Amino acid sequence: MGVDLERRVQPAPDLGVPAARRLSEWLRNYRPLPGVPDELLDVMGRPRPHWLSFLGELAEYSGVEARSRFDLATRHIRDTGVSHRIHGEDRERPWPLGPLPLILDKAEWKQIAAAVEQRANLLEAVLADIYGPGRLVEQGALPAAAFTGSVDYVRAIAGVPPPGGHYLQLYAVDIGRGPDGRWWVLDDRTQAPSGAGYALENRLVLSRAYPGIYKAMNVQRLAGFFDDMRTGLAATAERREPRICLLTPGPHSETYFEQANLARYLGFMLVEGDDLVARDGRVYVRTIAGLKRADVILRRVDADFIDPLELNNDSRLGAPGVLEVLRAGGVAMLNIPGSGVLESKALMGFLPRLCRLLLGEDLKMPNVATWWCGQQRERELVESHLESMVMAPAFTMAPEAGRSLPPSLLADLPAEQQQSLLAQMRRRPNDFVGQEVVRLSTTPTLRDGRLEAAPFVLRVYAARTPTGFKIMPGGFCRISERHDARAISMTEDARAADVWVIDDEPVEPLTLLASQENIMPRRITGQLPSRAADNLYWLGRYLERAEATLRLIRGVCASVMDTEPAILSSGRMRASLRQILLDWGALDEEAPEGPPATAARAALVDGKAYGSVLRIVRNAHRAAAGTRERLSAEFWSVLVQLEDEFADEPGSLATEAEILQHVEAALKLFAALSGLATENMNRTPGWRFLDMGRRLERATNTCRLARTFAGEQATSDDLDLLLDLMDSQITYRARYLEGLALIPVRDMSLLDPFNPRSLAFQVRILADHLSALPPLLDNGMLEAPARHVLPLAAELETTEAAWLEVERMVSFENALMRLSNAIADRFFQQGGAAAPPVKLTGLA
Secondary structure (H helix, E strand, C coil): CHHHHHHHHCCCCCCCCHHHHHHHHHHHCCCCCCCCCCCCECCCCCCCCCHHHHHHHHHHHHHHHHHHHHHHHHHHHHHCCCCCCCCCCCCCCEECCCCCCCHHHHHHHHHHHHHHHHHHHHHHHHHHCCCCCCHHHHHCCCCHHHCCCCCCCCCCCCCCHHHHCCCCCCCEEEECCCCCCCCCEEEEECCCCCCCHHHHHHHCCHHHHHHHHHHHCCCCHHHHHHHHHHHHHHHHCCCCCCCEEEECCCCCCCCCHHHHHHHHHHCCEEHHHHHEEECCCEEEEEEEEEECCEEEEEEEEEECCCCCCCCCCCCCCCCCCCCHHHHCCEEEEECCHHHHHHHHHHHHHHHHHHHHHHHHCCCCCCCCCCECCCHHHHHHHHHHCCHHHHECCCCCCCCCCCCEEEEEEHHCCCCHHHHCCCCCCCCCHHHEEEECCCCCCCCEEEECEEEEEEEEEEEEEEEEECCCCEECCEEEEEECCCCCCCCCCCCCCCCEEEEEEECCCCCCCCCCCCCCCCCCCCCCCCCHHHHHHHHHHHHHHHHHHHHHHHHHHHHHHHCCCCECCCCHHHHHHHHHHHHHHHCCCCCCCCCCCCCCCHHHHHHHHHHCCCCHHHHHHHHHHHHHHHHHHCCHHHHHHHHHHHHHHHHCCCCCCCHHHHHHHHHHHHHHHHHHHHHHHHHHHCCCCHHEEEEEHHHHHHHHHHHHHHHHCCCCCHHHHHHHHHHHHHCHEEEEEEEECCCHHHHHHHHHHCCCCCCCCHHHHHHHHHHHHHHHCCCCCCCCCCCHHHHHHHHHHHHHHHHCHHHHHHHHHHHHHHHHHHHHHHHHHHHHCCCCCCCCCCCCCCCC
């Protein structure tokens, strides 16, 4: 490839001098890996025209400007929580996106798309035969053991008519260039293909980083593909306006963000297994308004886990009885359970012949050469070439081999592992395949300002529509940080890249705007799953609890400082504040007493104390993650920023003044979250549960603070602190010029309906929220939460501050706890044992 170095470094004639110099330096220092094709350079070592155009445009930016543009765009990744999880890790990692796209011209993409469409149709035909008449086995074209040996073969699906008449709704294939420069199939993805949601984020970031280049290159849009995908899913349902659900394994899934992003973008309801219940031949979603029918389920849960009654009985990711409903035609589940059998490498060697047999044509894109050891001739061939072949499991998670054996070149293994592998293969040859060694082709990437070649894999998507498969014009690209990569996953040594399919002509803007002119406006709030309501409710409680704890910490620090906000006597006041922090779990009960700064710092960042601000914010993050698709990017950004404030113990928090400064900064972030929830969230049930959590937590805290600092023996310092903790100092001073007095402080903190921090105000808002939520029954009778909140609201409205005693405040607090339990019992119906709250007949 280095034969045309001089021509390679010639800059485009219309570039400025700095840009021309930068482009020449990139090209001069670019070194493709020997023996593998490269995307930037053709077989003669010359830059491909579209890459030269892109790099020329990019070179117009100075190095500082290019980095600044990309850094500014990738800030979106951090701020909005675009993330993934490495298997076995608890914490999410920021999405690792590279600064350069993979670029393919229109002519080459047309060939790729035609080959992917053909392969999708072929695999659809294979599935139809495997779970249908079985003619391929009968004719000897496909050994039964080549697919029945897979744990992904679901016998319960045999003979079941597929939803909408098709088995595959979304297909993905991993491809790379072979030694001759042609594209080869590396793996098929038919179980529950992932990555499409990440492709959306990759495009968003790169188009923001280089908007001028993006437009000038005529990059084909992705929105049309997702519109086709949504139309195809809807076409599999019985109803005209179906309820489409995306079934996720939950927040601990490695690609949960991508699933939530896809559900939000397409307008699907994101559900977990506990959200679903199978009854009377239908699948329903548990919502706050009762059970609502699910028409289509796009699953991202592997088939073995979707029904613990018939498949893996240890699974908590699916719903009991869902397979029986699927067999009865009561729900469309896509891809149909059992489709993952096509991911088995054992089938790869048969596909060229099956394509000629089923479609009457040759494969347009070949596989990596694969030999299944379940056949004697192929096994003997593999054994005779062990030193030059990759040994791999024939089936996904094969009972013995697949769980511990990654694809391996035998020569790379220690002698002991070689002998163990050979022993396994001879004992169970059906579980193994031999494959041609494939070195991945390379694409350019920027590292430290230098252009370098890096191995990559491209994942291309096909979606079923009423008129056939449609191919995403682009895809999901993974780039390895290792030059000797033979396979890539999103682990520590891989990055993602956007995929640009460029056109010769300007591309028409595409969005998901509906084309039907007869769609009329609607003002409906949608259905809220009980699990999402639960998460939002506790998100509100955690945020309010953390804010209240911060105010207590501020009181601890202010109690020893000569500052205006706290004219406090030091000893008894700090003891009361410390006791509340102990009761709330912000301090460890066994921790010895020390200076106020020590206690304040511990209550902020002690990871062992369940009530510390750090732990509460982490709990808020987990609750928010469980309903990420319902939170705005701005809300998530502030929440991530808030967690970063307490992620590691700040070394500068040595004095009360430094802690106070940190607390004040955090309180501003809480105020931002409250403002975003108030101003940016639609007044849907989701917003109501978030606000109910905050109101109930605030009301409970107010009772506790009032009975601690507004008791019969309260001093002026006590009352002053209470007003400070309730953020009501200015309101009180504007209303009462005479100074502090017990009865007015009690009235303002507990009974004043105009004070947004008072108990009465929280209870009235709670009553309003509950009255606006959908009832389960239509008989007009009050439900349990209303029977608790309305008497409490009436009592607060008719009580006079002079009658308030500590015992009365305790009774208010107990009433709030009973209300919280009633809300949970009524709205948070989850788990397999949860009884349906209403009859199933006629549910929408």
